[in-house]
Amino acid sequence: MEIYSNLRAGEKGAWLSIGTYIFLSAMKLIVGYLGASAALKADGLNNTTDIVASIAVLIGLRISQKPPDRVHRYGHLRAETIASLIASFIMMVVGLQVLSTSIRGMFAPIQEAPSSLTAVVALFSAAIMYVVYRYNLALADKINSSAVRAAAYDNRSDALVSIGTAIGILAAIFGFPIIDIITALLVGLIIIKTAIEIFWEAVVTLTDGFDTEETETLRKLIAGVEGVIQITDLKGRSHGNMNFIDVTVTVNPYLNVIESHKISDQIEATVQHFNPYCIALVHIEPHFIPSATDSP
Structure with missing residues (x-):
């Protein structure tokens, strides 16, 4: 199926992120330690959490490619969501560690200004991450992968963090060493914020939350299908980058099975035209109009 080939293509973005983060985190931690920059070291720790997150995405993409079986009738598409949830916990722990180190540093700041090399490394990292961002974003658009888009x-955000790190380091070099520690504090907050966002998105997906705007759009499209009289129920849920829609519509009660089935097929085609990665499960009911004798 096309969805599984897309998941395999998405692995390229995950591998690119993993390789880039391993290289950059090692460089930042080494240069940050030798160059006495708390902000660059915090940025390096941030990239270590990104390695874990990217590995989680990779594992999720691998498991998601398993076809449906006797137990998992809908397939294994939610595996990447579970992996993202685990990664969010790891990111939260590292973010809290960076915060703790930064706060202790504010009460006993090191007066030594960081090396100018640390600022160069931060700016170099920002440029590299921007290139990776553009690649992964283009890949996500091509294969319509929400996981790869989230990675992009x-x-x-990592490119922006590195730019902020460079600004903090330059301020410390020019005589404001406390700015370097404050920047490290901000990096810790950004790590925690990202962890909370990933956690919340995963929880919403795993608890069958669904975009209300997309629901309303689908409602209007389905209501416009010829033969549909009324939509009595419409709900959806996400499995990876696939959406499953359950819709109940009423039609003319005097239609035969073949005519009703054609309406069902048209609804499914309309939904897939709107979103190729959306499957509609349609239930047809006869439209009942109360007569005067039905009134109490």
């Missing part, structure tokens, strides 16, 4: 946005 994480790449972009």
Whole structure:
């Protein structure tokens, strides 16, 4: 199926992120330690959490490619969501560690200004992460992968964090060493914020939360299908980058089975035209109009 080939293509983005983060985190931690920059070391720790998150995405993509079986009738598409949930916990722990180290540093700041090399490394890292962001975003658009798109946005936030780190380091070099520690504090907060966002998105997906705007759009499209008189129920849930829609519509009660089935097929085609990665499960009911004798 096309969805599984897309998941395999999405692994390229995960591998690119993993390789880039391993290289950058090692460089930042080493240079940050030798160059006495708390902000660069915090940024390096941030990238270590990104390695874990990218590995989680990779594992999730691998498991998601398993076809449906006797136990998992809908397949294993939610595996990447579970992996993201686990990664969010790891990111939270690292973010709290960076915060703790930064707060202790504010009460006993090191007066030594960081090396100018640390600022160069931060800016170099920002440029690299922006290139990775553009690649993963293009890949996500091509294969319509929400997981790869989330990884791309994480790449972009890391580029912004590195720019902020460079600014803090330059301020410390020019005589404001406390700015370097404050920047490390902000990096810790960004790590925690990202962890909370990933956690919340995963929880919403796993508890069958669904985008209300997309629901209303689908409602209007389905209502416009010829033969549909009324939509009595419409709900959806997400499995990875696939959406499953359950819709109940009423039709003319005097239609035969073949005519009703054609309406069902048209609804499914309309939904897939709107979103190729959306499957509609349609239930047809006869439309009942109360007569005067039905009134109490």
